[in-house]
Amino acid sequence: METFNSFEDLETWKVARSLRIFVSDVAKTFPKEEEYKLKDQIIRSSRSVGNNISEGFGRYFFKENVKFCSNARGSLTETLDHIIIAFDEGYIDLNKYDEFRILYNQCLKLLNGYMAYLRKAGKIPDDFKIT
Helix, strand or coil, rough: CCCCCCCCHHHHHHHHHHHHHHHHHHCCCCHHHHCHHHHHHHHHHHHHHHHHHHHHHHHCCCCHHHHHHHHHHHHHHHHHHHHHHHHHHHCCCCHHHHHHHHHHHHHHHHHHHHHHHHHHHHCCCCCCCCC
C-alpha cells in the first residue's frame, strides 16, 4: 500500500483545492445582495471539503478518517447544490456550471476511491455505519 506523508500528497485533496479556488473565483462575480447569503455559504462548503480531508488524515485512525471523508463528501454535494442555485439564478453561465461539474465529478470519484482505500487498509467493512 502507498504511504502518504501529508494530506497535501492526496490527489483527492489536490482536486478539492482546485474546486475551492474555482468556487472562490466564481463567488466573486455574485451580486452584492448575495454577499452574506449564497456567496458565504458556497465558500464555506467548498472550503469544508478539503478541511475535512485534511482533518481526517491527521486523525491516524482509519475509521475516523473515513468519517471525515464522509463529511467532505457531504460538503462537496452541498457545494454542488449551491452551484445549481447560482446557475438557476443566472449568476453563472452554462460553461462555468459545466467546469464545476467536471471538478465535482473528479473530486467525488477520488474521494470515494480514497475511502475505499482506507476501508481496505483498515479492514473496515463496506457496510460500516458512519454516525
